[in-house]
Amino acid sequence: MRLFEATGEGTTEIVIGEDIRERHEALAERNRALLRERGVRAFDIAGSVGSGKTSLIAGMVERLSPRRGVGVIAGDVATTHDAERVASKGARKVLQINTGGMCHLDAGLVYRALQEMPESGLEVIFIENVGNLICPSYFALGVEARVAVVSASEGAHVIEKHPAMFQSADLVVLNKVDIAEAVHVDLSRPIADLRALRPGLRVVKTNCLAGEGVGEVLRALRLD
């Protein structure tokens, strides 16, 4: 028996040879170039729904404004609650991206958002990624650093279960440390898992609602 390739009559095989990841890397590089040109330092704040990304950003904005021009790009599937919350803390410009169902931000969406940001007067931009500990790991935004926010209530095994996110992070914020005991989570476990996964990675413990540890996060990002 002989098998024939399905390229039968009326069809042709066209060679494409394009790598989607390389194309995405190029988009991320375009963001880096734009940010460099404007002299803006941008940070990707990623983590689960409810981990405290918005509280962390609100705390950082409050400490930096109005001394420094801070902008926020808030990515959410829907609503503008987060944008309103950080705007009230003194951010110079807050832009909401509603992804309409997409589970992460990508470099292309961020580029479009950067076009909407003022070209001058901003020193720092915090980009709040969509609440998700999985998909954003695979999409670099072309920013200075990624901060992975994880809270005590996500359980003792959260690091082990989501290695990709913590492989891609430049700083980990362990939030809601004040409620660890109440939710029966021993924080030494996620910390040990992080040490094993990424030996040199910095971890900052916070209680963002009370503002505890937020200053240390800013120092870790060299933003103080």
Next chain:
Amino acid sequence: MHEYAIASEIWTAVLAAARRRGGGRVRAVTLELGALNLIEEEQLRFWLQALAERDGSPDLAMRATTLPARVLCGQCGAESETAAPAGEPDHFLLVAPRCPRCGSAEVSVVGGRELRVVSAEVEVHNGDC
């Protein structure tokens, strides 16, 4: 569900290439997917077919080959393919890649992140005008 985003990028690349070549309906796409992307192939197929159908290419066939993770060892210098140990999930590779030759953990990942659109089979119409 990053499969949707990846499918959308793949489909954009396929459609652009098909249009450049004056092709019509796309019958099939051939992909090479690195193992470290942890792609669920059936989900990717579902989304690709949905996007193709929206754009007038129903019943799209997806042919995908998985490219193995490859590591370069900082200890012994060997470049080799590596896979998760038997019984371990694929994401084990992200956690603890090791050199299969000398066992060192001092490795850098040099392959397995590819998301390559190799080719597409498209309908062509001859002498239509």
